[in-house]
Amino acid sequence: MKMKTLLMGAIASTAFAPFALADGHEGERGRDGDVKIIYWQAPSILNPFLSGGTKDVESASLIIEPLARYNEKGEMLPFLASEVPTVANGGVSEDLTQITWKLRDDIVWSDGSPFTSADVKFTAEYCMHPEGGCAQGAKFDGVTSVETPDDHTVVVTFNEPKPNPYGPFVGGESPIIQAAQFADCLGAKAPECTDANFGPIGTGPFVVTEFRPNDVITMAANENYREEGKPAFASLTFKGGGDATAAGRSVLETGEFDYAWNLQLAPDVIAKMEEGGKGVAIAGFGPLVERLEMNLTNPSPDLPEGERSTVAHPHPFLSDERVRRALSMAIDRALLTEVGYGKAGEPTCNLVPAPAIYNSDNTECLTQDLDGAKALLDEAGWTDSDGDGVRDKDGVKLSILYQTSTNAVRQDFQALIKDWWQQIGVETELRNLDASVFFGGDPGSPDTFQKFYADVEMYANTFNGTDPQTYLSAYRCGNEPKPDSQWQGENINRFCDPEYDALLDELARTGDIDKRGEIGRKLNDMITKDSMVIVPLVNRARVSAHSNSLGGVVLNVWDSELWNVADWYRKGE
Known part of the structure; x- marks a missing residue:
């Protein structure tokens, strides 16, 4: 070669x-x-x-x-x-x-x-x-x-x-x-x-x-x-x-x-x-995306410890792709960006917005569609059967625990998203955790983002270098945090699709830059616009300051x- x-x-x-x-x-x-x-x-x-x-x-x-x-x-x-x-x-x-x-x-x-x-x-x-x-x-x-x-x-x-x-x-x-x-x-x-x-x-x-x-x-x-x-x-x-x-x-x-x-x-x-x-603030754009992760497993405290948020128990309503999609459609990403980041942010529908060759032509989510979200939930059979303002189906209510780290911008995002979700008939409880604990990785803590004892969580991360192969590989089947891995693992939402894994393997053996870009964009789309297990919000510039x-x-x-x-x-x- x-x-x-x-x-x-x-x-x-x-x-x-x-x-x-x-x-x-x-x-x-x-x-x-x-x-x-x-x-x-x-x-x-x-x-x-x-x-x-x-x-x-x-x-x-x-x-x-x-x-x-x-x-x-x-x-x-x-x-x-x-x-x-x-x-x-x-x-x-x-x-x-x-x-x-x-x-x-x-x-x-x-x-x-x-x-x-x-x-x-x-x-x-x-x-x-x-x-x-x-x-x-x-x-x-x-x-x-x-x-x-x-x-x-x-x-x-x-x-x-x-x-x-x-x-x-x-x-x-x-x-x-x-x-x-x-x-x-x-x-x-x-x-x-x-x-x-x-x-x-x-x-x-x-x-x-x-x-x-x-x-x-x-x-x-x-x-x-x-x-x-x-x-x-x-x-x-x-x-x-x-x-x-x-x-x-x-x-x-x-x-x-x-x-x-x-x-x-x-x-x-x-x-x-x-x-x-x-001092002076410094900023630069890379692939740092503030996003929502949808838990595909059941985080209910009614389950025995060691079984919560594991693949043995599918989520009672986020397993329904239409629910995840409706939650995404209800969000006004442009407003979030304006409120939280201004010129230091760009609304995005992609988990990998950079480098440009991996940035999918995926703009559908940029337009908020509350009516479309309601219609989709209606179509999926989620209706407000008892008139309490919260949709339900087969005895399950669309009631979400939405967690993130304690930060003024993130709490602003939570408040706005809670209001939009309420407008489509989804009840939302907000929870914010000390960042040191949330991102800490302590296997004994119930409050880490890896353990994911919530329905939805919000954070941002990125990857080293200019190639997203290992970043996208995080969502391979089996990479989910679980008890026998001391709750370590990068597949936070517990996504598993053999077709995704096969495409990862194809990316790993592909050398041509244009072909790698094509495969990378497909992988991005599979976990964002095709399935909405990840709901991207804002491509954030890194902003720091020095004296x-x-x-x-x-x-x-x-x-x-x-x-x-x-x-x-x-x-x-």
Whole structure:
């Protein structure tokens, strides 16, 4: 196969080239004191394999790193690898069934021990363990073996040709963990390894000195970090909790913090904050979609624990595609976008709105149709038989528990959507949960988005890089969170369609870029407009803020926002 068929968007550099210190700011490591970051969704764990929450993935990215990651243009850069493997450089086999990573020979863990291929192989074993639950399992889709011919070589073999072999070990969601530290944490034991999960030994620019879950993390510069003079900061304070408003003010108005993530606020609110003169808001569009997930299983508390929200019990009314479609038709996405995001949002009907080649020509949902929604429910036999304003059928009422994380914009969305649903005869109870808990992944908590003890839930997430294959693979049959996976898994709505899985397999072995785009759009349509198990609302720009005194920040919508924290520095007055 020709190189043009090997798809992953772009590779910025196949050989490693250290980043230059911005604006000539050179000096000793730790020269700039403390840097303060605030994520109003507080991290609850520092292991991305046990949490799909962005807050956990990105805080962990300061400590543990992948073999390669994506820059702000969506181009792949080597990090712990010496180069990005391709067909052209011999790193990817001609038949596309193997990828060989060559590791840098100058990397050590923060405890001073050598970083080797054994750590990479162990990471795969950790995530792929049959008795465990891995939040990033889709990254290893199709992997049959990971071999280590020597200390600096890793060979990944797939079950069929993989034109995009960059799922495992690439991006902030798939970092390398230390084999020695996690050796006793395989399978069902993974959530029990508190010390390792809260304080992973890493290769990144910082090390954990104290972690208080759902509150604050303190870090120090990694004295064994591979680049001389980096990081510029001797310590890092990572504060979690509060809300987006307080986070924005702490950077833009008071200057108390240097970086605030995810300012999910109305645009006029952000503009007013910027008048404080302490910082600047930054924004960039990628595939970050605020959406509704429809639970296809029954979350009723009347079911025994361990059976709620599992495939053994179909949902009493959301299993009806016409109900899901009517709920979508009732929504005014343009108004939601105006209220919540302004120019930092675009109404969308797609789960994958970017890159453009994967953006389906799917605009039907953009027009609100309350009358059409009512007619569809009538046609499906859902009528208000007792005159209480709520439709019912066979003794089942259209009564929805609709949950999301606590956030002003999301609560505005909930209120509007509840009103629209009421107009079509659907009763809605609103529930909002602390983001640290909702996105935390604690298998013992009833309130996580993975456990999904509600009928509908709303959130946004995205994927690393410019290829959505692993993102779409999340909805493969069997990927749903369940008791025997410690409630980890990416198939949140419990969707299962063998035709979808077959199309995923076709995407995995397709190299032609145009054909991949066509298949990707079909997959998107199957879970959105064709079935409405996912109801997209708004394609959100990532909006964050940094202080005027913080240099080196480069917003990245294709990987962790903190991807280049080693290059941050304090500007002179």
